[in-house]
Amino acid sequence: xxxxxxxxxxxxxxxxxxxxxxxxxxxxxxxxxxxxxxxxxxxxxxxxxxxxxxxxxxxxxxxxxxxxxxxxxxxxxxxxxxxxxxxxxxxxxxxxxxxxxxxxxxxxxxxxxxxxxxxxxxxxxxxxxxxxxxxxxx
Amino acid sequence: xxxxxxxxxxxxxxxxxxxxxxxxxxxxxxxxxxxxxxxxxxxxxxxxxxxxxxxxxxxxxxxxxxxxxxxxxxxxxxxxxxxxxxxxxxxxxxxxxxxxxxxxxxxxxxxxxxxxxxxxxxxxxxxxxxxxxxxxxxxxxxxxxxxxxxxxxxxxxxxxxxxxxxxxxxxxxxxxxxxxxxxxxxxxxxxxxxxxxxxx
Numbered sequence: 001x002x003x004x005x006x007x008x009x010x011x012x013x014x015x016x017x018x019x020x021x022x023x024x025x026x027x028x029x030x031x032x033x034x035x036x037x038x039x040x041x042x043x044x045x046x047x048x049x050x051x052x053x054x055x056x057x058x059x060x061x062x063x064x065x066x067x068x069x070x071x072x073x074x075x076x077x078x079x080x081x082x083x084x085x086x087x088x089x090x091x092x093x094x095x096x097x098x099x100x101x102x103x104x105x106x107x108x109x110x111x112x113x114x115x116x117x118x119x120x121x122x123x124x125x126x127x128x129x130x131x132x133x134x135x136x137x138x
Numbered sequence: 139x140x141x142x143x144x145x146x147x148x149x150x151x152x153x154x155x156x157x158x159x160x161x162x163x164x165x166x167x168x169x170x171x172x173x174x175x176x177x178x179x180x181x182x183x184x185x186x187x188x189x190x191x192x193x194x195x196x197x198x199x200x201x202x203x204x205x206x207x208x209x210x211x212x213x214x215x216x217x218x219x220x221x222x223x224x225x226x227x228x229x230x231x232x233x234x235x236x237x238x239x240x241x242x243x244x245x246x247x248x249x250x251x252x253x254x255x256x257x258x259x260x261x262x263x264x265x266x267x268x269x270x271x272x273x274x275x276x277x278x279x280x281x282x283x284x285x286x287x288x289x290x291x292x293x294x295x296x297x298x299x300x301x302x303x304x305x306x307x308x309x310x311x312x313x314x315x316x317x318x319x320x321x322x323x324x325x326x327x328x329x330x331x332x333x334x335x336x337x338x
Contacts, residue, residue, distance in 0.1 A: 046203075076326065109175060113182070114178050118182050
């Protein structure tokens with residue numbers, strides 16, 4: 001027993017050196033090239049939707065909305081990969097597992113809330129502009 | 139470390155020695171929920187103008203573009219601070235942290251300015267359901283960034299006084315995750331709330 005507990009102790013001490021276990025893991029992923037690639041990609045993925053909306057490039061509003069949202073989703077992935085250094089191996093995969101769990105719950109919460117609340121909202125009594133104006137007192 | 143026959147655990151398996159970064163990541167995931175529910179609110183209430191102004195009347199897209207650029211620059215300069223830290227260059231780390239802080243402060247400043255203008259025009263959070271959800275979502279994000287700036291200043295003092303110690307490195311990694319996470323949320327805000335808000 002003594003031997004093994006001693007082992008555990010050195011094992012822990014090994015990781016508490018100058019950089020620390022976790023810090024060392026993160027250092028390996030961060031590079032100047034990575035940050036610059038992420039920055040350029042994010043800038044381009046930001047410029048395109050602004051251009052689409054400000055210059056009315058696409059005639060159909062619905063198509064523009066879908067393209068803007070799709071580009072936003074792509075940019076979120078770019079941020080996760082290049083800035084947050086997400087990958088399947090960090091923290092033995094627990095980061096990715098927590099992310100997937102969150103995404104599943106977010107999809108349920110977002111999807112279901114929007115679905116239910118949209119129905120509730122659509123079934124509300126309509127409010128005329130005059131009534132709304134009067135009620136707001138402005 | 140030798141693999142002796144008496145070892146009853148797997149000596150080679152990597153495991154988080156102290157789970158601070160994982161724990162902080164889980165905190166960020168819970169923060170993600172706050173924003174998810176606020177986005178859901180905005181999705182549902184975003185068109186209830188109560189005969190008031192809509193996004194098309196209120197949003198200043200060129201200003202939004204500048205604001206977005208500020209936050210993105212802040213995110214990438216924070217990354218440069220992390221790179222300087224990996225090379226044990228304390229002064230460069232502090233300088234990049236300061237640059238990231240200034241960009242973030244510019245972002246918050248522009249946002250407060252936008253809010254003041256909207257309230258002055260009578261488009262405050264009490265005007266319509268659309269504006270309530272708008273101010274709650276964007277305000278919550280702005281509050282996060284403001285608290286991030288306070289945290290950044292605190293850590294700059296820490297690093298200035300005690301150097302790039304293991305503790306300070308761990309703290310800066312956490313702040314870095316927080317910082318990039320807020321930029322990520324902002325992508326959702328400017329795409330969904332502003333750009334789509336102008337269109338519908």
